[in-house]
Amino acid sequence: MIEFMVIGAPRSGTAWAANWLTTDHSLCLHDPLWRMHYEDLDRIQSKKVLGVACTGLALFETWTNAHRARKLILHRNIDEVNASLYKIGMPPIGDEFEDRLQAIDGLHVWWRELFDRPARIHEHLLQRPFDPERHQALRELEVQMHFEGIHVDPAATARLLAELQRAAHGGAIQ
Numbered sequence: 001m002i003e004f005m006v007i008g009a010p011r012s013g014t015a016w017a018a019n020w021l022t023t024d025h026s027l028c029l030h031d032p033l034w035r036m037h038y039e040d041l042d043r044i045q046s047k048k049v050l051g052v053a054c055t056g057l058a059l060f061e062t063w064t065n066a067h068r069a070r071k072l073i074l075h076r077n078i079d080e081v082n083a084s085l086y087k088i089g090m091p092p093i094g095d096e097f098e099d100r101l102q103a104i105d106g107l108h109v110w111w112r113e114l115f116d117r118p119a120r121i122h123e124h125l126l127q128r129p130f131d132p133e134r135h136q137a138l139r140e141l142e143v144q145m146h147f148e149g150i151h152v153d154p155a156a157t158a159r160l161l162a163e164l165q166r167a168a169h170g171g172a173i174q
Helices: 014-020 038-043 057-066 078-087 096-102 119-126 132-139 154-168
Strands: 002-008 026-030 049-054 070-075 107-110
Touching (some): 002 014, 002 057, 002 119, 014 070, 014 132, 038 057, 057 096, 070 096, 070 119, 078 096
Parallel strands (some): 002 049, 026 049
C-alpha cells in the first residue's frame, strides 16, 4: 500500500525525490502512472515503506485527496517549469496545473526545499530521522528521467487520458 506521495509538476524535483526517498527501508517509485492506473497503485507489493513521486497525480485530485498516504506537494513557478520542459523538448503545461496542486491536501513546499530544507520533508514522509550525510551526497547528483527507458503501458495511459478528456467535457473524474 502506498504510504507516502510526492506530487508536483514535471521538472520540479520528483525524480530526484524518488531517488532520495528510496533507502534501505523505503521504496519510492517515480511517475508510476506511465505503467498503471492510480487505482492500481495500492496493489504494488513491497516489503519496504512504499511511496510514489508523481507528476500526474495532481490531475486526479479527488482520488489523491481521498488516499490516506502522507502527501508532499512541490510547487515551482510554471514559467520555470515550462522553460525546463522546453530544454528537453517537451510541451509546456498550463497555468491551471498550479491550481490543481493547490487543491491537494498535504504539506505544501517550494520545490527547492527538497535540497535546501529537507529535514521536515524527510521526517514527514518517511517518519524516520533525517540523514544529512546521505542527503548531502545525493544533493551533488543531477537526477532526471531517462525517457528512452520508460516502460509505458498503453492501456493504463489510455484509461487515464479518457478520464481527463471526460472531465474536460464536463464529466467527473472518479
